[in-house]
Amino acid sequence: MASEHLHAISADWLKSLEVASSTGDSTSFVSHFLSDGWLRDLLCFSWNFRSLSGLDKIHRFLSEVVDGKPRFEHSGLRDFKLDDHTANAPSPFKLPGPQGIEGVQGAFTFTSTKPAALGRGFFRLTQDADGKWKALTLFTDMQDLIGHEESSSDQHGLYEGRKITWEEDVEAKFRAIEADPTVLIVGGGQSGLMSAARLGRLGIRALVVEKNARVGDSWRQRTTFPKYMPKGKLANFLDSYAVDQELCVWLSSSIASTPVYNASSARWTVEVQHGDRKVIIHPKHLVLATGSGSPRIPTWNGMEEFQGALYHSDFHRDAEQSRGKRVVIVGAGNASADICEDFVAHGATEVTMVQRSATCVISSTTAEKIIFKVPFPDGTPIEELDFRYNSMPKAFVLQLQVSGGTEHVKMFDKELHDSLRKVGFRLTWESSPGSGEVGLEGFVFNRQASGTMLDVGCSKLIVEGRVKIKQGQDISHFEKDGITFKDGSKLSADVIVLATGNEPIMKTARGLLGDEITDQLSPPEVLGLDSEGEFNQVYRPSGHPGLWFASGSFEFSRPSSKHLALQILARELGLA
Incomplete structure (x- = not known):
């Protein structure tokens, strides 16, 4: 037309x-x-x-x-x-x-x-x-x-009417925030930093506490991905973003005791371990931006008897020290795939992936063509792309996937999928039994992408036999030199990595807030979709006054952090 x-x-x-x-x-x-x-x-x-x-x-x-x-x-x-x-x-x-x-x-x-x-x-x-x-x-x-629009102005040099520099102005702003923060944000990853920036643009004092010694360390400490933006480059961007957006961040800091909410004053009492001293602050709003949850570490008999290196995938740093060794990775998702590639590249003698349940696999080529390029074409301002992408109801997206969208996407990877099946790798596109083939989007919306592999090379290693596959739903126990399964088979190993995912965010929240507050929250999880297809609690009311959750990928947190800031502003203005 x-x-x-x-x-x-x-x-x-x-x-x-x-x-x-x-x-x-x-x-x-x-x-x-x-x-x-x-x-x-x-x-x-x-x-x-x-x-x-x-x-x-x-x-x-x-x-x-x-x-x-x-x-x-x-x-x-x-x-x-x-x-x-x-x-x-x-x-x-x-x-x-x-x-x-x-x-x-x-x-x-x-x-x-x-x-x-x-x-x-x-x-x-x-x-x-x-x-x-x-x-x-x-x-x-x-x-x-109206009347409280987000500021987009940046000032440099000497401030007109006030003979102070930018550095002096920022220092004064930080002192005001530290003296009386309206919002305390726990976690200085992308979600916490973007929320702080949005609040700052609306004139709301936000203090970020970050457990690491440097902004971006949550990315610096991850596995190096072989295709997409390097972890160090992304970490450095977050560091520079905090400076550019003039964010007040307390590094090497954490919540020291269970926060207490006073309904009469509508304020929290929060004890923060800030470096070597403890500080009591009384924010009106507490935002938990604590990431994807603590490592999920299953327990099997004999784990303490294993004499090699045993750790969770969150703590994988360098495969070079495993050169010439036999490695077993328990799990068959994204973390496992990246770590398998790392071990193969650094000369491990044998690398075996233990697949405990079927995996949703999509190649990076297909993902770029079908999933990323369609909503995010080159040359379009990111704000416009975010807006258009955000306009689609998630439940409608899943309807489209089940009614043929996933089958359409699978056609592009048919050869890859057939090759994986031939070597015993199990595939699925249902995020839960009976959900229909919701594809990658369903796993992202409902399971934080757990159980998926965005393939950037590991599948080729699997097909070639350089990464072996062991079906291992029934691990029996660990021994000093490996893992034994209930069918009597055994994998010998010098290194075992548990790529077994992360605990729900709500479990992290319970450890921070205690049972009394956490039991008031409904539904009992932060991510995952509610009955209408919206994320349960993230960036929206949590069910407890003054308590919010911020979590998610960059494309989700960019617009959602603005919505969080608007809700907090409305409460400060008495409008909500």
Whole structure:
């Protein structure tokens, strides 16, 4: 379709949608969706994240009473304007996969009345049986609270009106933050740092405590990945990001005792071990950005008798010391694959991967072509890509995968998968029994990518026999020189690495917060999807006042950190 036609379809639909919204006619508003259409709302109709499918669910949500008015009328979305000046101007779309779903997509801006806010929306329109253009998906996203917009200004040199330098200004700001932080962020990885930066841009004092001695160490200490950005380069970026964003970070610091929340003052009492001294602080908000959880280390009889090196994959640093040795890696996911490659590259005599359950494998070539390049094409501003990617309801993505999307992606790796099966490597695309073939996205959404292998070379080593495969669901016990299985078979080893994943984030939280607070949280996990397809607690209300969780990959944390900052700001302003 010509761009003029795309624009006309979008403009006509949006104009009609605004009439429904500005008059408070929720029935008319909902009629702009397909019967199985989706609404994903982030903070515009409620101070939460919601994804709803089907006309009845959308209408019930918008009809709920808030402060004496239906939610739809209370929020008061209006001033819809089609976005013609960005990469998300009206354009054709076709969803990947065999379903052949295509239509017109585009972005628009709007305002809301309660709260007074600026918003942005994204729509995907297709034709219904009568040829009318209706919303397959509609995304409404709060961008800023009016009068409290995110600052984008940076100052350098001497500050006008104040004869101080940038260094002096930052030092004064840090002193104010340390004296009375509004928000305490535990963890200085990408999620914690981005949350601190977003809060700072909204004028909220945020202090970050990081257990490592240097920002970025959580990446520096990982396995070296053979294809994507080097760990050291990413670690250095985080270090420079903290400086560039003027973030107040206490290094070599940790929570020294269980935090206590005072409901009367709406403040926490937190004891921080800061270097060689303990400091008591009283933030209003506590954000746990503690990463993917502590190492999950199964226990088997005889582990203490093994005479070689035995450690979890989180503590793998250098395979050079294992040159000429026999290595066994328990686990068959991403960590195991990277470590296997590392041992082979450094001359281990024998490398064996123990596969305890089937693995979801996708080649990096296919992932780049189908998963990364589609939502993240080159040359488009990252903010626009994040916005478009965020506009798709996760549960709808999984529906598309189960109904043929995964089968479509698998075709690109058929030769690879057939070769792996021939050497005894087991494959799956179900993140849980009976879930359907949800593919990589399902494992990422529901299991933090546990059980997946984004293959960057290990599969070739497996097929060639340079990495051997042992099916080992039934490990019996360890001996001084290896592992024995319940069928009587044995693997001799000088080094055993447990690539057995990490504990749930909530287990880390329980160790930090204690049972009394953690038992109040519902649902009982931070990540994984709720019944509507939103992540359970991350970057959204946790169920306990003043307690938040921040976690996730860069592309998830970039926009979500802004949503967290907006929710905290709204509470500070008495709006939520």
